[in-house]
Amino acid sequence: MLLSFSILKFIFIMADSPTIRKINSLLLKRFGKPYRAPVLPDPIDLLIATVLSQNTNDKNSYKAYKNLKDKYKHWHQLKNVPVKELTNTIRTAGLANQKAETIKKIFSSLFAKNKSASLEYLNDLNNEDTIKELTKIKGVGVKTASCVLLFAMDRDICPVDTHVHRTLNRIGIVKTTSPDKAFFEINKNFPLGIAHSFHTNLLKLGRGYCKANEVKCITCPLIKVCNFEEKSLSESSLKAENSFMLLDNV
């Protein structure tokens, strides 16, 4: 029986697609094992830090996070803080008003549900239900919820932001049109024990080598396995990498 061209093409792509484990080991060879704090952060701290990190760099969001923690020693103090005051405290993170609204909603939702500012109740839920629970809060999306799972709850979950999404597509691990679609695709069966190194090193690759408007394929550790058809083989000097990662420093 003759196979149609589209089926042959599908088989060809699948046979050629590098595996997550293979990518992980190549990234580890280049970047090493990413730093991870010896004690995992409290999930609520991580959730707030992730909200602050949206659409800004990790250094600015870290400043905002520090301001917030220095000013309010306990999260329950935020219950009665006006949005305007909160906005001023987190201004360095950018989109401060929107982020202050989200933070207020997180705490009002937690107080209404548990009468506390804790996310401890999530410990009893599986990954899927934890994501469903967190994304019920307005302003908390799949990426933010998945960061809580990986960075604070040590689950085998790989968050997908815009950098990870772009890079996964170019390499050929997924063919998806949004970070959330890629997230559900790769996390159906994510290999155990490598989510933190894979996510963190792929993010580093996406920020430093596989940028939106510039690819540095000639120096990329994935050049031999990557399926991107428009690889750039021109020499271009690498700028110093920004290796500070907020979510490993909460």
Ligand code: SF4
């Ligand atoms: S080889 Fe080029 S396109 Fe592929 S991941 Fe590396 S930088 Fe991106």
